[in-house]
Amino acid sequence: MTLTQFKQAVEYLGGAEDELDWMPQLSNWWFWGIVWTALCTLIYIFSGQNSKFIYIDF
């Protein structure tokens, strides 16, 4: 991914642009597999923030 493509993606996600030229096709299964993994990983990592940590030496 080039810096320009990244900028376009951020603008698209933020709503500044209506279209994304280089949007991967839905048939690009490996790309979407990795996107879903990244989302699941982010949810996994940050889903503990409601836990009350008194002890933290795990």
Add this chain to the structure above:
Amino acid sequence: LSSNSLTLSTFLATLATLLACLAALNFAVVHLTRNSIPKQVLARAATSKADSVIAIGNSLIAAGFDEDAFDRGFEIARPAGSVNLGLGASAPTEHLLILRSALRNNARRNTIVYGFYDLQLTEPEIFHTSDLFGNHAMLYYTEPAFGARFFHQSFHDRVEFALMRHIPMIVERGAIWAKVERFRRKLAELGMGKELNNRFGRVGDFSLLEAPVASRFASDCASANTRSLNSAVNEMIGESSEHGIKMVFVEMPMHPYHVRTFYGLPEWKEYTAALRMNLASKNAEFIDASRWIASEQDFADHLHLSPRGAREFSERLGNQLREP
């Protein structure tokens, strides 16, 4: 449009990629948590064959039992010394599992020191799925069927427990969350004063583990007086007796604030008198060390001893246990 439509085969291929990546993530979590604190304690329990005295309990023992100082007081020399198997943020069921691990290796033990505070010996253990993270994670992988007999769960939580214990990412979620939490705390300190921390967490947080007011503690003591010993504690006494090992329950040294506020109450005295009799009837010894350390400087927070306090307490405990 047709090139951008989702077919069943591409959907399944995407799903397979996701599952493969999650499997890889599980392997990464297994690798990252191979030396988690409970695993280190269990490994020590299993390999400490020479140690004749084992100290078990929660973080009060982990921080407060100094092996060398105890050995000096007890007048035993290495390799037949003592071993600290205390585990922070743990409950009697975990202590029982650690004890079983220590007894399983056929080592010659002669004394078990079990450190406790407040109502720990008589409180029933009730775990929700949301409680089973951090060091409690060992319940998922250390004799899970046996351990589950000693704590209560709802039917829903029992089903979740049975399913979740097969997925390392979920079992060890606390280890990953703790790293994120440490990062969040660092960010929160940017431009602010630094929080006072010790080895277990933020110093100020540990006062949350005390009763909010004396009247609440008094009513907790009164209701605890109607309960018998926690079933995991009973099992520990039974197993130590089977192995012919003396079990000593030590009421751990507490911060002068805690002693002043809670341990002078008549309800507490009544509770400990009943506890002492109960333990004596099971041939277990009871030592009240709650007032042994009088200086606030010898405490790292409201519950835990500092290294200097731990040395003083452990040597005195060793001395006392040596005397017939």
